[in-house]
Amino acid sequence: MEVRIYYEDTDAGGVVYHANYLRYMERARSEYLRGYGLSVQEMHDAGIIFPVVAIEINYRAPAKLDDLLELETVVFAVKNSSFVLGQKVLRKADHKLLVEAKVTLACVGEGLRARRLPVELRELLASQTVAE
Template structure:
């Protein structure tokens, strides 16, 4: 499954050079990740209500071309890998109007319970991840 979401670059997301500040890409990755889980049948809120969290263990972004104020972006998110207690999601960011690829990246997440302890992927999340692989 490739989950797609669109976002328009806000003025506040740009820096003095007139391009998107580098850290904002990770916020867009988060939007893509939560959208992927929602499309797979598990809104993040429901995962948290079930007592589980997905803290970021690693985050990477390769910046290919700059994004600018008012650009319409498309974030594509895909499930890359699932292990016993972690998962990796890949992201590709495009200018939706020109189809130019702007960035690629990934985030790796651990699965923790309410006590903050690392835990195996619970059934509620496993079902959603199986859906995301389709």
């Protein structure tokens, strides 16, 4: 997935504000699932949501105004009611690694109680798992 950096994305120093990378990665996770025919909206409507329960993030270099970023998402691990994704943000022009993250998402249902991942999603994620 690609994201263009606009003035509104930057801080007073002219670089992307650190919290904005979390938004970009959220979008990339949704687009990752969409790319496999799974709709986050349809799962939400069915009472299945995926809150982030842990994130480890390393900022390597800044993105700046008008940069075009490329976001990559891979699956690191799948459990019964959670999964771990690896995400990278690269500047498209030179493929420089800007940010990398390890994101753990839980599967919850009504009352925000843990529930098993839907079979279709668990099988998809398991088939895409790579080594960390």
